[in-house]
Amino acid sequence: MNYLIGLLRHVFMLLAVIWAAATLNFFLPQLAPKNPITEKLTVLGETSGISSAQIVELTAALNERFGLDRPIWERYLDYLGDIARFDFGQSISNYPARVSDLIAQAIPWTIGLMVSTTIISFVIGTLIGAWAAWRRDSVLLQAVSSMLMVFSAIPFYLIGLVLIYVFAVRLGWFPISGGYSIFSIPAPTWEFAREVLHHSVLPALSITIASIGIWAVGMRGMMVTVQGEDYMTFARARGLTNRRMFLNYGVRNAILPQVTALALFFGQIVTGAVLVEAVFGYPGMGLLLLSSITLFDYPTIYGIVFILIVTIAVSMLAVELIYPLLDPRVRR
Amino acid sequence: MTRIPDPAPIASPSPPRVEVIAREAPRGSAAARILAIARYLRRNPQLVLGVLLLGGLLAFSLIGRLFIEAGMAQPLVGPASLPPGAEHPLGTDPQGRDILAVMVYGSWLTLRMGFLAGLIGMAAGSALGFVAGYYGGWTDRIITWLVDVLLTVPAILFLVIISAMLSTALTSFGMAMIIALLAWRRPARQVRSQILVMRNAGYVEMARLSGASVPSIIFREIAPNLMPFLISSFIIAVAAAILAGIGLEAMGLGPQNEPTLGMTIYWIMKFSAFLLGMWWILPPVLLLIILFVALYLINAGLDELANPRLRKRG
Numbered sequence: 001m002n003y004l005i006g007l008l009r010h011v012f013m014l015l016a017v018i019w020a021a022a023t024l025n026f027f028l029p030q031l032a033p034k035n036p037i038t039e040k041l042t043v044l045g046e047t048s049g050i051s052s053a054q055i056v057e058l059t060a061a062l063n064e065r066f067g068l069d070r071p072i073w074e075r076y077l078d079y080l081g082d083i084a085r086f087d088f089g090q091s092i093s094n095y096p097a098r099v100s101d102l103i104a105q106a107i108p109w110t111i112g113l114m115v116s117t118t119i120i121s122f123v124i125g126t127l128i129g130a131w132a133a134w135r136r137d138s139v140l141l142q143a144v145s146s147m148l149m150v151f152s153a154i155p156f157y158l159i160g161l162v163l164i165y166v167f168a169v170r171l172g173w174f175p176i177s178g179g180y181s182i183f184s185i186p187a188p189t190w191e192f193a194r195e196v197l198h199h200s201v202l203p204a205l206s207i208t209i210a211s212i213g214i215w216a217v218g219m220r221g222m223m224v225t226v227q228g229e230d231y232m233t234f235a236r237a238r239g240l241t242n243r244r245m246f247l248n249y250g251v252r253n254a255i256l257p258q259v260t261a262l263a264l265f266f267g268q269i270v271t272g273a274v275l276v277e278a279v280f281g282y283p284g285m286g287l288l289l290l291s292s293i294t295l296f297d298y299p300t301i302y303g304i305v306f307i308l309i310v311t312i313a314v315s316m317l318a319v320e321l322i323y324p325l326l327d328p329r330v331r332r
Numbered sequence: 333m334t335r336i337p338d339p340a341p342i343a344s345p346s347p348p349r350v351e352v353i354a355r356e357a358p359r360g361s362a363a364a365r366i367l368a369i370a371r372y373l374r375r376n377p378q379l380v381l382g383v384l385l386l387g388g389l390l391a392f393s394l395i396g397r398l399f400i401e402a403g404m405a406q407p408l409v410g411p412a413s414l415p416p417g418a419e420h421p422l423g424t425d426p427q428g429r430d431i432l433a434v435m436v437y438g439s440w441l442t443l444r445m446g447f448l449a450g451l452i453g454m455a456a457g458s459a460l461g462f463v464a465g466y467y468g469g470w471t472d473r474i475i476t477w478l479v480d481v482l483l484t485v486p487a488i489l490f491l492v493i494i495s496a497m498l499s500t501a502l503t504s505f506g507m508a509m510i511i512a513l514l515a516w517r518r519p520a521r522q523v524r525s526q527i528l529v530m531r532n533a534g535y536v537e538m539a540r541l542s543g544a545s546v547p548s549i550i551f552r553e554i555a556p557n558l559m560p561f562l563i564s565s566f567i568i569a570v571a572a573a574i575l576a577g578i579g580l581e582a583m584g585l586g587p588q589n590e591p592t593l594g595m596t597i598y599w600i601m602k603f604s605a606f607l608l609g610m611w612w613i614l615p616p617v618l619l620l621i622i623l624f625v626a627l628y629l630i631n632a633g634l635d636e637l638a639n640p641r642l643r644k645r646g
Contacts, residue, residue, distance in 0.1 A: 013481075020481055024490065153628030154621050155575060157582065161600070161617045275582055278601060293492065294584055305493060 007321065014317050021309040022083050025302050026076055088303030091292075099303040102288060107307070109179055110284035113200060114273055117207040118262075124208075125215025126258055130251050132216065133223030145216050152213025157275035160206035164279070167202060174202050177281030203280045207273060218261050222254035229253075256327050262319055274308075372637075379633025385626035389439055389619070396436030404433035405591035413612075425612050426603045429591065435615055438593040441504045442623070445577050445592075448508035450570035453515025457569075458562065460520040462550055465527025472524070479521050482514070490514065491576060495585040502587045507580070511573045518572070519565050526561060530554050564634040571627040578620060593620055 082088070088099035125148070132138075132145040151159070168176040180195050226232065227250065235245050277286030285304055292300035373380050403409060407427040414424040422431035464475040494510050495502060530536060539553045555562075580586055581594020584602070588595075596616040 017481055025493065149632075150625055150628060153571075153624045155579065155624065157597075158617055158621055158624075161597070161613060162621075165613060165617075271579065275579060278583065281601075289492070290583055301493065305490075 006324075010317050010320050014313050017313045018310055019080075021306060022080060023076075025306055026079050083306065086307075088306070089299045091297055091300045094297075099300050102300060103285065103303055103307055106283060106285045106288045109282060110273065110277065110286065113203060113207070113277070113282065113284060117204050117211070120204075121208045121211040122215050122258075122262065125212040126219045126251075126255060128212065129216035129219025129221075130223045130246070130254060133220045133227065133254075134246055134250065145213075145220060148209075148213035149217050150213070151209055152211065152217065154210055155275070156207050156210045156272040157279045159210050160203065160276050160279045163202050163206050175199050179281075179283040200282070203276050203282050207276055210272070215258060215261075218258055219254060222257055223250055226250055226254045256323075259319060259323055259326060376633050376636055378629045379637065382626050382629030382631075382633055385622055386630065389623055389626065390443065393436055393440040393443065396432075397440070400430070400433045400436055402433075402437060404430040405437045409433075422615055423612055425596070425599060427599070431612050431615055434591040434596060435593075435619055438591045438596065438616070439619060439623070441590060441592050442574060442578065442594070442620075445504055445508045445511070446570045446574035448505070449511040449515050449573035449577070450566060452509075452512035453573065454519050454562070454566045454569045456512070457516035457519025457521075458523045460516065461523025462527055462554075464520070465524040466531060466546070466550070475520065476524070479517050482517050483521070491580055492583065492585060495580055502585075504587045504590050504592060507577055507587060508573070511576050511580075515569055515573055515576075519569060522565055523558070523562075526558055527554065530557065560634065560637060564631060567627060567631045567634060571624070571631065574623065574627070 086100050088103075091097050091099050091102055094102065128141075128145055128148065132141045135141055164176060168174050175198065179199055180192065232245065232249060235249050240249075273284075274286035274289055276282070277284045278290040281287060285308065289301065289304045291297075292304065407429055409430055410420055410424045410428050413426050414420055416423045420430050420432065422435070424430055425434070460475055460479075464472040491510060491514065494513070495507070498506065498510075536549060536553050539549050544553070577586070578594040578597070581592050582597040582601075584595070584598045586592050586595045586598070593616050597620075600613045600616075
């Protein structure tokens with residue numbers, strides 16, 4: 001029962017976040033002093049010989065066409081309805097294309113990159129952190145974990161730039177940019193899959209290198225705390241194997257805050273990945289966002305930002321729901 | 333003392349306690365205090381290294397200004413895409429800006445932006461945190477709810493929208509203000525939870541009973557005890573502000589007419605510098621990496637200073 005109430009509270013919170021994001025998305029541009037239609041028409045008036053009376057007339061016609069003459073609350077409700085159906089209108093830079101279609105094309109790339117790097121760095125980082133706390137006499141482990149922690153302070157894309165310089169420009173082992181070769185057409189063949197993999201090594205590596213440390217720090221701290229617990233002393237007294245104590249007693253208990261941290265770090269990972277994609281010319285949401293920014297394609301910008309916020313909110317909700325399964329104490 | 337400090341202080345054998353050091357020298361004398369500080373710093377190489385790196389960066393920028401005119405960082409001061417040479421020690425980029433000058437003036441702009449945004453965010457956040465934590469009740473509930481909702485929203489995405497709207501009119505000072513808009517959230521939450529603990533401490537209770545006013549309790553009783561914590565969260569706020577600012581600039585949303593480091597990253601991508609085998613990508617990237625590492629080390633060192641319990645973990 002409590003679980004159900006908690007679930008409802010989380011879903012409510014999720015909706016509140018999404019609503020707040022959508023509302024800000026709607027009202028922020030309204031606050032801007034510039035009206036896109038008048039701007040456009042003024043430029044037109046200067047270059048061609050349209051009189052100012054015609055401009056006023058045109059403005060009124062276009063305002064009606066785009067529904068800008070209606071009261072703001074009416075437009076706001078319409079907008080919320082559109083958003084609920086993930087309809088963000090048409091892109092300006094790729095005009096007839098719908099924003100939702102552009103996003104649908106880009107999103108698998110981003111999700112593939114993000115999910116794989118998150119899993120890899122979470123597992124490796126957690127293990128290194130746990131191990132570094134367990135074997136505090138190992139100089140090598142301490143050095144490696146401290147170095148990874150320093151790396152975690154560096155944004156993904158800066159590491160990415162260094163990796164490109166070393167491995168793509170200097171050594172030429174990996175392609176400099178892109179999600180696949182410009183000469184090939186996406187197709188479900190092994191050939192193409194291998195190429196995609198080859199192109200994703202450096203972007204994935206730059207995210208992984210920078211985020212392993214985040215998990216290692218947290219795990220090391222928790223593991224040290226857990227080691228001081230009475231049940232660890234008891235486990236040792238019972239003569240359990242080192243391996244069993246490490247995994248079933250140490251890691252099992254120390255990993256819980258890590259899972260919570262996973263939810264909090266999602267936002268950071270997403271925003272970091274946006275720039276990684278931009279740096280690597282990787283055809284995901286980040287690159288789409290960047291090109292929309294440079295071309296002032298507002299519908300696409302708002303669409304992407306909205307989708308990213310929803311993704312983050314949903315993944316946080318997912319973590320909240322998984323948590324009770326991992327920690328029996330929360331279930332009661 | 334020239335050896336590079338061990339990056340893993342946690343691994344070092346358990347260090348002597350503070351009390352022991354204090355007993356060795358006569359208490360109170362200035363020399364003893366300096367000695368104690370020096371000894372402490374030896375045990376906290378992260379803090380020393382971090383401060384040295386940040387200081388070096390600041391010195392590079394401040395001393396560099398004396399030798400290089402600001403105009404050198406503007407486009408068209410030299411031929412485009414020049415390799416390093418006598419006239420331009422680090423060469424020029426495709427816009428004909430002198431890379432060394434961009435580094436000197438850009439690092440100053442970046443540091444100033446981070447400091448300003450961090451300071452404003454920290455001040456506003458602590459004020460809200462103080463109010464929420466101290467008064468409790470509905471004030472607390474509303475502020476906490478607001479912070480919680482806003483914290484789930486990734487700041488940079490909103491900053492993208494705001495700066496995209498303002499793009500052409502943006503200065504690096506304006507950037508700092510935009511980033512400060514969201515920089516108060518984390519300090520507000522952290523300060524609030526600290527106040528909640530301290531509100532009921534004996535000495536605060538005592539001050540309240542002896543009729544001290546709220547500002548007096550906040551500034552004379554609570555704030556001094558929170559100092560190490562406040563400094564540490566200030567450093568975190570500065571690092572976060574720089575991270576956000578450089579991120580926005582790298583997306584091409586920074587001030588267009590100032591030689592910021594983030595915009596240099598943006599030009600790297602814009603001009604496909606890698607494809608053309610240009611080498612000017614490295615200086616800004618390395619400079620930023622040093623900056624982030626320095627802030628990380630300072631923060632880790634301050635953490636150790638503020639939470640002596642961490643030391644025992646060694």
